[in-house]
Amino acid sequence: xxxxVPVLLDTVLAALGDICxxxxxxxxxxAGGYSRAFLARGANVTAFDRDPNVAADAKALAxxxxxRFTFVPxxxxxxxxxxxxxxxxxxxxxISSMQIDIPExxxxxxxxxxxxxxxxxxxxxxxxxxxxxxVSELARILRDYGDIKKxxxxxxxxxxxxxxxxxxxxxxxxxxRDVAPxxxxxxxxxxxxxxxxxxxxxxxxxxLRAHGKCIxxxxxxxxxxxxxxxxxxxxxxxxxxxxxxxxSAPFASIASRVPTADELAQNPRAxxxxxxGVVKSY
Numbered sequence: 001x002x003x004x005v006p007v008l009l010d011t012v013l014a015a016l017g018d019i020c021x022x023x024x025x026x027x028x029x030x031a032g033g034y035s036r037a038f039l040a041r042g043a044n045v046t047a048f049d050r051d052p053n054v055a056a057d058a059k060a061l062a063x064x065x066x067x068r069f070t071f072v073p074x075x076x077x078x079x080x081x082x083x084x085x086x087x088x089x090x091x092x093x094x095i096s097s098m099q100i101d102i103p104e105x106x107x108x109x110x111x112x113x114x115x116x117x118x119x120x121x122x123x124x125x126x127x128x129x130x131x132x133x134x135v136s137e138l139a140r141i142l143r144d145y146g147d148i149k150k151x152x153x154x155x156x157x158x159x160x161x162x163x164x165x166x167x168x169x170x171x172x173x174x175x176x177r178d179v180a181p182x183x184x185x186x187x188x189x190x191x192x193x194x195x196x197x198x199x200x201x202x203x204x205x206x207x208l209r210a211h212g213k214c215i216x217x218x219x220x221x222x223x224x225x226x227x228x229x230x231x232x233x234x235x236x237x238x239x240x241x242x243x244x245x246x247x248s249a250p251f252a253s254i255a256s257r258v259p260t261a262d263e264l265a266q267n268p269r270a271x272x273x274x275x276x277g278v279v280k281s282y
Contacts, residue, residue: 006033022087027076050120080203094219146185215277251278
């Protein structure tokens, strides 16, 4: 199994600056790389993750850092229910190496496993989604989340075959270039990933205190578009005709960043990463 390496960690830490004594939300705990780095710099961390497989890592951090670390085993959109104000909220979006590399999770097309794809232990699997969706809905998912050109044709083939394993699904995809996008599309739909991002970002302005920062690391164009458009709305001057709906809290932009050549050499999975950030003006 590939060890999960936090992407753009040094860049994120540089953007955050001094966080000693600050209250930070790690929206995507994963293997705990970001949380551990924040804690090591003296921050108090509240971390979210709906994946039950991260429980051991979360327990280890809690044992090491005590009440400076709080773990919430829920989707990150649940941050909307928090009370209080925070100095930083960080999202490391997408899927983790741990999830990809465990065949039983059903995320990877490189190994056979049940067609699951759930980030949590609840809800419908990818196989359930295929069984319950009609062809038009399945085609929409493939088109909107995977940019599949012949989505309706492929949706018919998938619906007729009702695949139960990752290899059964892979064998139905006639264009090899569509394999990764099809798996991505179903994963996004199963986990409502875009909806999660939208709901969580909607909670950010009220959660951040004055001069608090929100930083997002994205890995594909769909989530990056949501982040980019949201941040643009927050940082546009009220009354600008280009952005008729302005968030109530004004923000300023933090310079966006991508991985360096050195980081890409050490972690090729970082190649599509993009960091964007904003800081609350007051």
